Amino acid sequence: MTATAASAATAGPAAAGTVRTTYRDAMRAALREALQRDERVFLMGEDVGRYGGCFAVSKGLLDEFGPERVRDTPLSEAGFVGAGIGAALGGMRPIVEIMTVNFSLLALDQILNNAATLLHMSGGQLNVPLVIRMTTGAGRQLAAQHSHSLEGMYAHIPGIKVVAPATLEDARGMLWTALEDPNPVLIFEHGGLYNMEGELAADAGPVDISRAVVRRPGERLTLVTYGGSLGKCIAAADELAREDISAEVVDLRVLRPLDTSAILASVARTHRAVVVDEGWRSGSLAAEVSARIMEGAFWDLDAPVGRVCAAEVPIPYARHLEEAAVPQVAGIVAAAREVVDAGG
Amino acid sequence: MTATAASAATAGPAAAGTVRTTYRDAMRAALREALQRDERVFLMGEDVGRYGGCFAVSKGLLDEFGPERVRDTPLSEAGFVGAGIGAALGGMRPIVEIMTVNFSLLALDQILNNAATLLHMSGGQLNVPLVIRMTTGAGRQLAAQHSHSLEGMYAHIPGIKVVAPATLEDARGMLWTALEDPNPVLIFEHGGLYNMEGELAADAGPVDISRAVVRRPGERLTLVTYGGSLGKCIAAADELAREDISAEVVDLRVLRPLDTSAILASVARTHRAVVVDEGWRSGSLAAEVSARIMEGAFWDLDAPVGRVCAAEVPIPYARHLEEAAVPQVAGIVAAAREVVDAGG
Amino acid sequence: MTLDAEHGLHLYREMLRIRRFEERCVELYSAGDIRGFLHLYIGEEAVATGVMEALTPDDAVVATYREHGHALVRGVEAEALMAEMFGKVEGCSRGRGGSMHLFDADRRFYGGNAIVGGGLPIAIGLALADKMQRRRRVTACFFGEGAMAEGEFHEAMNLAALWDLPVLFCCENNLYAMGTALARSESEVDLALKAASYEMPAWPVDGMDVVAVEEAARRAVAAIRGGGGPHFLEFRTYRYRAHSMYDPELYRSKAEVEEWKQRDPLDAFAAHLRTIGALDDDVEAQLEAEVAGEIDAAVAFAEAGTDEPVDDLTRFVLAGEAP
Amino acid sequence: MTLDAEHGLHLYREMLRIRRFEERCVELYSAGDIRGFLHLYIGEEAVATGVMEALTPDDAVVATYREHGHALVRGVEAEALMAEMFGKVEGCSRGRGGSMHLFDADRRFYGGNAIVGGGLPIAIGLALADKMQRRRRVTACFFGEGAMAEGEFHEAMNLAALWDLPVLFCCENNLYAMGTALARSESEVDLALKAASYEMPAWPVDGMDVVAVEEAARRAVAAIRGGGGPHFLEFRTYRYRAHSMYDPELYRSKAEVEEWKQRDPLDAFAAHLRTIGALDDDVEAQLEAEVAGEIDAAVAFAEAGTDEPVDDLTRFVLAGEAP
């Protein structure tokens, strides 16, 4: 099962000093810690309070921290994201939750024209220490208005940071670091990961949000991925290993700014790469990764960099079509084989 | 002057049967023709009527066609773009004008979640024959909320077509073809082109919106570009020619779907390429072009594909900083030299 | 309005079709035949049923993700709806939309929109097309009270009023937006009053009384068709079930739910029909049997349905293209 | 409110500073020293002047692209403003923002927003921070009447009212949004009435009368500071000049403009000051000289300004990073 594969790859063997948890609970623990450690922190979004969070991430926090700091909002994405920007300017440390990335388009004006722009446009006077969390991705048969992966669009915007926790450690640790960052940080949580279960160090805490990480070392090719596709890449690497194709799996973790050196370092070793991204292929983050490999490791390459992305369609409801629309293990394995067989 | 360079490259030498005109007037002629030829066509947007269009493109059309068909809207981008979608579903052929691409973010929910999605999500029942025009790009010292080039973000979205007229012919000819298209078509007009002057065939009419075009043939490398950067690439090619570097200039014209075969055909001849794009570098359309060349012409390449894009900053007001932030002829020439000198 | 027996039975039957259809959907969801989100209309049946009575086939309907009932009473076949829920190509959206995205162009049923407030601008656009083409058609747009906090709602209301568009705004005020009570989402909880601030005729209607709903809708539609411009109706109703399938319902009391059930649109109306002698046990049994038959047939149709070929995945991304 | 001479002169002086500053800007624009868009406040000076009187340095201000006057009377140095218009690094935004994006964090002047309606959500967020931190500060948010058609306006109004936030919404109703007359952008042209639909105290004010503006602003600010929640003021005023620098003004008559000029906020107030003996030719001449001196110094400062090094282009894209 990809979920445990992913967490296993990161949590390592269950050891003393680890607890069994889920991505959802790890995220909630991070929220609780943030609310406890810094009274400037508050969580704001639709149904984060009384409802318990649309994916139950914030369940219980209302009782613990009250309606001021676990603040239910009306359906007003632009309004409450903008309010988060203003509150950040006013000295608070808001965590704004947007239920699903598709809805975040309603707030994109605030995010791009204000949050990402104010610091530079004001000549360095106004930084916006805001964290925005949202769910992304397909896999739950929620159809075309709830299933897209638009994080690549956000990764195009200067003035913000974009992270995608793919493991229990990162679900637990990225939030605090994001809150400490003086800039707007967007956290993309893949909806398919919330139930991912695994072992997490009992003392797990903040993690960096600047570096990509090799989740699985390998020699023959590099699989570059992030978020909901990490588990699939680990599974693909396992399958490739059975064919004696040793694949290295790089988890980008941070989608903006990209950790280019980590990508290039891996490709310098393997000379081959496939980028796996649940976003639509054209103009995907995968395209940027491919272009950077072109620019930074062209002479190292033994074959063209491959991409496994979402089909360029609105994600359909029917399970078989949804599965066909987004990267799957078999497709990753096939793409890896192709790249390995190609060229010299 | 780059403008005339661009138009010269397309209109050819002033001949009998040509008229001297501007990009703005060509666009207006296209609007007038559309309103005359098809009574289902109407133009809707902020200040398209009584004000005469914020860039004077629609000046005079109100008097000719009346306030029903040259319809001023309140400041409600999501509202009137959505109304355009509904009107298209209702049998009209709306042309919706959004003043500037930065403001279009307010309507992105309607464009992505509805216009681009309805046909597929309804199983083929509801196509949306809508045209949306907007201004894009820097160069007029309008600063960070009026100067960005976000067309690359739109080119990421399945279910729409995206075009960028860079010449007088295309300003004159793309609109009608877009209106005949059963799908939503976005037309990006670079603000720096409206005053571009040149010769246009007196009988200029509709042009295709499916193919990229070689604006200037060459052998040593390919400059792939579109929109506001075409004139700069032509000028760069002229300068390179003086150094005996023969550069081919490909005008993408259509940003979605990309005419990949035209790009690959050129690179197959020149074996080298630089992509020039006024969008921010990371996640740019240029990255997609580079990735496609990687995938489709890797073995033809004698050097890594280069990119000349906008600096990853909100576009500043100060002229010297704005100029430094977006591609300029000198930078294109330098990148071209580098690619030509690189490798074998 | 004096209610004749036949029409009364018709209304009751339509509400019953919605109720039983959705009850079956719940079973099928548990069985795994239906997936994704499933938003039930149970408790609110009188609203869609009454409003649709006021519309002609030529009018248009725009609804939300809670639209099974609207689709059913608008005349979309139960088979096509159930097949859609099953994700089958025989579904009304080829199985691509599921519960939240039901479409039927022939019946001018424009979905099935799951972006809260997202349907309103489309609705006024449909009405704009009618107005510009001098067609005397009406577009009915359904949305929940939660949508009234969204900017798109306000932009659409203003454009409709400003341009005098033939739109019937149907606010289904079931008091909650997921877990958010009206008083936590709107500073003005009198929604008809709020809508009136757009200079648009607006009034509240008992959404649990199908006759009151039909009457109000007919009045509004007649006015709109007569050139009276957009109208807004606030239907006061209640959702009995969870927002979607999973929902601990921490935000409201069981007692509140029970109270509303005392005013159940079907029970109350059935009782009334019995008093006027339009309904008795035999008729009721017969109705139930007919409805059950329709639903059984729909389920059988859906079960016998086929998956859309995977090769068709990219079909209809753009119109006028080969797959 | 009885007006003492000293305060009256102060108000007049502030309005004069705005008017003369912008008249100079027009010359500098023609000379090519100022580029891009330039939106003049001439005719509307009484609004910013009166409102700022009601604020303390601790309060916050959010304005639009038509904000030279607001910045000036808020206390941003004319030098820093003019240098910004010139695109110099000595400008209040390092020359990166220009006329539309004036910022001064020390004076809690949060710009300078050129997305119509875009500043309102930020303003309520600033107020939310004050409320959560139990600070008795007020955030004044300026916007034009055209912004009231934007969804962001409505979302912000509702949140402010719902959460009882200390915001003063200052609508500068100059009757036009570029070329679009109020009646073509709002179905309800009584904007105070419209705002009241959010259950928020709201009233119209003569925006050509600086004393009336100050009085209304003081009343509202006192109420807000006292915990009375958000207030909305509609300032009825008029823009004498083009929307920006290029504008054929096809959408209004010269006569209309002339009519409004008869009610010029400076002339009318000067006349009043003369009747109460607070102003005479000598004082007037002295004021003009002082203001001219300030502006000359600002222009000289701007002309002597330096360009930000191109190497600093990517500085401040992210905070806490080396250039």
Ligand SMILES: Cc1ncc(C[n+]2csc(CCOP(=O)(O)OP(=O)(O)O)c2C)c(N)n1
């Ligand atoms: C723009 C947007 N934001 C959030 C959601 C998630 N969501 C789906 S339904 C819903 C509540 C809507 O409440 P209401 O409008 O009252 O309709 P109801 O569900 O009560 O019928 C929310 C928050 C969404 N679908 N779209």
Ligand SMILES: Cc1ncc(C[n+]2csc(CCOP(=O)(O)OP(=O)(O)O)c2C)c(N)n1
């Ligand atoms: C979201 C958005 N849409 C359009 C514009 C272009 N625009 C700039 S000012 C303006 C008119 C605004 O009118 P109003 O709000 O009344 O302010 P005024 O200029 O009259 O002071 C328009 C349409 C913009 N800047 N932002």
Ligand SMILES: [Mg+2]
């Ligand atoms: Mg509701």
Ligand SMILES: [Mg+2]
């Ligand atoms: Mg105005």
